[in-house]
Amino acid sequence: MTNANRDHDDWLSTIKWDANGLIPAIAQDASTDQILMMAWMNKTALQQTVEVGEAVYWSRSRQKLWHKGEQSGHTQQVHSIFLDCDSDVIILKVTQQGGIACHTGRLSCFYRQLDTSQKAPQWQTVAPVIQDPEVIYSKK
């Protein structure tokens, strides 16, 4: 590796990747600051995110790179990236294409809120489905 390449990769080696080589990435709406989702990235996913300007995650369930929106069209244009004090979590500030980040057809994946008004707390759905997932994922 040349010195130039080494310098070029400093920003990646600053990150404390976990035992699986991953880091949690929080996607936040760049204009409203609503949190849309959290997913995981490996080094290649983060490199591609910066190169392409759109969020590329590592799918832990499918064990492959996942260019968000590749099926649905609901890509995330990345405006800025932030790293926390422990260098083990990042935030992406994004524009969410289609206004739908969640595979359930909702804007945000965080659509359940804990209702603590009763003795037994309960998760309650508090955000509407914008588009039926069957429609979203049947697109060609």
Add this chain to the structure above:
Amino acid sequence: MTNANRDHDDWLSTIKWDANGLIPAIAQDASTDQILMMAWMNKTALQQTVEVGEAVYWSRSRQKLWHKGEQSGHTQQVHSIFLDCDSDVIILKVTQQGGIACHTGRLSCFYRQLDTSQKAPQWQTVAPVIQDPEVIYSKK
């Protein structure tokens, strides 16, 4: 376990705890929606958070419950809790006492932004230290 107890714990069993019995918890300012930090909770931490109304995390480095602010006074009053579609990430909407969530003395732990204006991207500090950590942690 009685039926009543079982019902009472349904909201906890909905959560998909990871292999270490933990879930990532994103703390977000309830009024501005700025993301303050991300930490981890086990079942007891989340139960205590709901009971106490202040954020209680599980410190992975110290392997113990961590009532945020126990040393610094910078507690987090919890207004609402959200769960994502995969049931494996939560958001806490909080009021950050002292306006400092980060152990570096900054409001948010996400104080470094990736500067991609040069050929070699770099993490740049973009938020000020509000109070010297030596002062924060010398409080009695």
